[in-house]
Amino acid sequence: MAEKEDKEQMGQLPDFTTIDTGYFFDIYWNEGDTGEFQYQTRWSPNLEILEQIADHYKVNFVVDYEESGNLVYGRATYEGGELTDIYLENEDFDTYQFDEDTDTYHFEGETYESDCEILETLLERRINKHK
Known part of the structure; x- marks a missing residue:
């Protein structure tokens, strides 16, 4: 997805998703980071698509998100199929x-x-x- 986004600059979703929102933009990770990457979304966190990805790969996740101009700041944790979203x-x-x-x-x-x-x-x- 990161390579495709780098070429197209159109936002990406995984091929297996059934959701048509929550695109990933400007996907990147720092050299040496394992299991951690950063990306942009539009206007709000894309938690629904993250849940689908986690279920697909049978993993958990923690995502920190912010959109200060819209007073959005929080952390969502997905563990054992349960999403906990704590925000200001x-x-x-x-x-x-x-x-x-x-x-x-x-x-x-x-x-x-x-x-x-x-x-x-x-x-x-x-x-x-x-x-």
Whole structure:
């Protein structure tokens, strides 16, 4: 799929899928990484197609996803045929503020250059609550 996507730049789905959405774009992996790759989707995570792929190959998966502009940030885990999708809610995004004057984020009395660490912290809290 990665080679085909590299040539066509049209988004890819595995040949065996019965779903016509959730295309994989810009598929890549880092040299030396085993069992881990990255890709883009359009607008939302493609969890349904990931489930079909996992069932086809009889594997589990963990996928981290984000679309900050749409307030989408989460982690889905598929294990033993069961999908657990934990994601931030709108109120989570309201817990920090962006200061346009200083180009920084403020969260729980601390200042951050980007919101990445804040979002990771908020997601980890949700994951820990779910356990």
